[in-house]
Amino acid sequence: IRICTPDTGSAPRPVALFFHTGGFVFGDLDTDDPQCRYLADKTGVIMVSVDYRLAPENKFPGAYEDAVAAWDWIVAHAREIGGDGERFGVCGGSAGGNLTANVCRHARERGGPRPAFQCVFVGAFNVHPPVPSRAHDQGASNADYARQLQEAYRGSDADRGDIRYAPLIGTDYSAHPPAFICVAECDGFCDEGKLYAQKLEAS
16 A cells, blocks of 8 residues: 555545456556546545455455455554544546446445545446447447456456445445546546446436
8 A cells, every 4th residue: 555645635635445447357546546646635534545456367356355344444544544534535537437336335345434525537437238328428448448358357247246346236225325436538437437326316
């Protein structure tokens, strides 16, 4: 992990996990570091960026396991890094958006502290079959590339039915935290982000 403690705001601070982009295959602590630092500076929140394991060397559920382990760690150690131990958040883009939704569900099922807020931008929720925006906004070649990334992360076809792999297959999203969900005009995951918002609203 990398801990970004802002100069703004006042201590003790809220603490939030940050999961980088990269389709479960690319990325590390450096790729989204400017965004992570920006959020820390603008919000006064301690951002804990997570260097989760990547595919294809580490197939599902490797990234998921690292994400929930990071959540359990910050809940236990928030005060040691300047947090107040009471206010938590979770944030991520693309594959990191998937992990964000999964951490919210994990926290609800585990009991104890839950995120007070979630931020998902262009979340890749591994919806199967692909939703319309995947083909329309990305074009055929990019849609095929997204499929290849999913296959690199997926261990078997059975994973498509695992909520930890595809967090939108669930039916109960009650007790999930308030959310900011960002979708973009030329965003192949636009409809997936909208579907996540609809499921949160319905619950």
